[in-house]
Amino acid sequence: MIARPEDAPRANPRFLIMGAGMSGLLAAIKLQEAGFDDFAIYEKADRLGGTWRENTYPGIACDVPSLMYSYSFAPNPEWSHRFSPGPEIQAYFEDVAREYGIAPLIHFGKEIVRCAFEGGRWRITLDDGSTDEGDFVIAATGVLHHPNLPHFEGLEDFEGAAFHSARWDHDVPLDGRRVGVVGTGSSAIQIVTALAERVEELVLFQRTPQWVMPIANPAFSEEEKAEFRRNPKAMEAVREQVGRAFVDGFSNILDEIDSPALRGIHDACVANLENSVKDPVLREKLRPNYRAACKRLVMSDGFYTAVQQPGSRLVTEPIERIEKSGVRTADGRLHELDVLVLATGFRVDRFMRPMEVVGRDGKTLDDAWGDNPTAYMAISIPGFPNLFMLNGPNGPVGNFSLIDVAEMQFGYIMQLVDRVRSSGGREIEVSEEAMALFDEERREAAKSTIWNSGCRSWYIAADGLPMAWPWTFDRFRAEMKSPRFDDYRVV
Numbered sequence: 001m002i003a004r005p006e007d008a009p010r011a012n013p014r015f016l017i018m019g020a021g022m023s024g025l026l027a028a029i030k031l032q033e034a035g036f037d038d039f040a041i042y043e044k045a046d047r048l049g050g051t052w053r054e055n056t057y058p059g060i061a062c063d064v065p066s067l068m069y070s071y072s073f074a075p076n077p078e079w080s081h082r083f084s085p086g087p088e089i090q091a092y093f094e095d096v097a098r099e100y101g102i103a104p105l106i107h108f109g110k111e112i113v114r115c116a117f118e119g120g121r122w123r124i125t126l127d128d129g130s131t132d133e134g135d136f137v138i139a140a141t142g143v144l145h146h147p148n149l150p151h152f153e154g155l156e157d158f159e160g161a162a163f164h165s166a167r168w169d170h171d172v173p174l175d176g177r178r179v180g181v182v183g184t185g186s187s188a189i190q191i192v193t194a195l196a197e198r199v200e201e202l203v204l205f206q207r208t209p210q211w212v213m214p215i216a217n218p219a220f221s222e223e224e225k226a227e228f229r230r231n232p233k234a235m236e237a238v239r240e241q242v243g244r245a246f247v248d249g250f251s252n253i254l255d256e257i258d259s260p261a262l263r264g265i266h267d268a269c270v271a272n273l274e275n276s277v278k279d280p281v282l283r284e285k286l287r288p289n290y291r292a293a294c295k296r297l298v299m300s301d302g303f304y305t306a307v308q309q310p311g312s313r314l315v316t317e318p319i320e321r322i323e324k325s326g327v328r329t330a331d332g333r334l335h336e337l338d339v340l341v342l343a344t345g346f347r348v349d350r351f352m353r354p355m356e357v358v359g360r361d362g363k364t365l366d367d368a369w370g371d372n373p374t375a376y377m378a379i380s381i382p383g384f385p386n387l388f389m390l391n392g393p394n395g396p397v398g399n400f401s402l403i404d405v406a407e408m409q410f411g412y413i414m415q416l417v418d419r420v421r422s423s424g425g426r427e428i429e430v431s432e433e434a435m436a437l438f439d440e441e442r443r444e445a446a447k448s449t450i451w452n453s454g455c456r457s458w459y460i461a462a463d464g465l466p467m468a469w470p471w472t473f474d475r476f477r478a479e480m481k482s483p484r485f486d487d488y489r490v491v
């Protein structure tokens with residue numbers, strides 16, 4: 001047992017940051033800015049970037065506008081498109097980390113396997129057995145990073161190449177080959193759109209059709225970029241305008257199922273299907289039987305063209321098993337393939353896990369969460385003092401800029417840190433009562449969101465209800481501005 005440090009708050013507390021993705025970098029930059037210089041960032045991989053390091057599939061892009069999907073303090077006049085491709089986003093994070101002097105502070109190839117609150121401090125153990133200690137932990141481990149691998153019988157017998165969309169094997173040739181894609185989420189839609197013209201045959205295995213919102217993705221012209229460089233305020237104004245339109249037209253009304261705006265999104269998706277898919281049989285196969293935006297809204301202006309390419313085939317029969325030469329569907333047909341891509345999503349109940357996180361009195365994260373992760377304001381968990389999550393469970397997810405969310409959350413966390421320090425305490429922890437009330441209200445509100453309007457999606461938690469922030473985005477912003485300190489205990 002580590003001796004409990006003296007009771008006075010440390011003049012210069014030490015922070016441990018888990019992960020060097022978008023949120024971890026943000027935490028490091030903001031800590032520096034706030035004058036804290038004692039922190040360490042641990043990253044299990046050998047490169048920063050999180051989602052954008054791991055997802056390198058053909059066609060990867062961010063369907064949140066680039067001007068919104070960038071740090072507010074590091075606007076980027078160089079984005080090539082309204083919705084920029086993944087490698088550009090990865091390069092952006094690497095540039096920002098370099099510019100702010102963060103890159104050398106990251107401990108790469110160091111996986112935290114245990115994080116325990118002992119004697120009033122957090123002690124982490126790394127996979128090489130070494131340890132570190134800190135006063136505060138910022139868990140910036142991401143949401144969508146544990147691939148969901150379906151249990152298809154015979155998958156190991158497949159003689160072609162098979163991999164998950166987030167584990168793309170770039171050594172496998174694609175041109176002129178027969179490629180199967182399982183899934184119709186945002187990843188699959190981008191992959192199919194990118195591959196349909198390249199491969200000899202593209203077979204899309206669809207379990208559930210998706211509504212597809214058409215989006216044009218024009219490049220920024222050289223003149224526009226020059227103007228952004230010359231006049232950052234103009235770029236900021238566009239960011240504000242795009243952000244406001246998105247909040248008012250989508251993220252503030254997710255519980256207003258019959259609002260004209262959500263109806264309008266649905267109608268736009270229906271029109272896209274009607275206008276884009278000629279063959280009535282194919283059109284009906286692609287038509288969902290639930291409301292648009294019930295699942296995460298897929299944005300694409302090329303998907304319907306891709307599935308109508310001469311070499312594309314949509315398969316709606318359920319997959320029965322995988323055989324050495326391809327996929328056998330329930331109608332008995334064998335779909336012979338060279339490559340099988342599993343764009344089957346992620347295990348979304350993991351967060352920091354499989355890391356063993358042990359809070360006060362030996363309470364583990366598994367004890368606290370089981371299959372239903374929850375966090376007060378998507379940040380704090382009772383029993384886990386001085387540990388804060390960025391983009392934790394119950395936060396705004398989906399078609400949002402998670403950068404915006406993380407920035408707001410970090411501002412909130414800094415207020416908690418200030419509070420504990422200014423009050424002469426050492427620990428700050430959300431109360432069980434506040435967590436229970438938050439969760440009760442959240443679950444009640446979740447029932448009337450569009451996500452609960454009758455579809456299966458990764459938004460739905462093990463308890464059957466949408467896990468995401470169910471209120472308006474403006475409410476989230478307001479909550480983040482000033483914590484309800486009465487919901488926290490400082491000791």
Ligand code: NAP
Nearest residue numbers: 061062063150183184185186187188207208296343344345
């Ligand atoms: P996803 O949305 O969870 O989609 C997984 C797909 O795999 C679904 O179509 C699902 O079918 C299918 N599937 C899963 N298990 C299956 C099985 N056993 N048999 C047949 N089909 C199966 O995953 P994703 O496409 O990777 O996207 C996850 C999230 O990542 C997105 O919602 C988004 O938040 C983020 N993302 C963002 C972008 C972006 O541009 N910003 C791009 C890609 C991903 P069902 O629908 O029937 O369950």
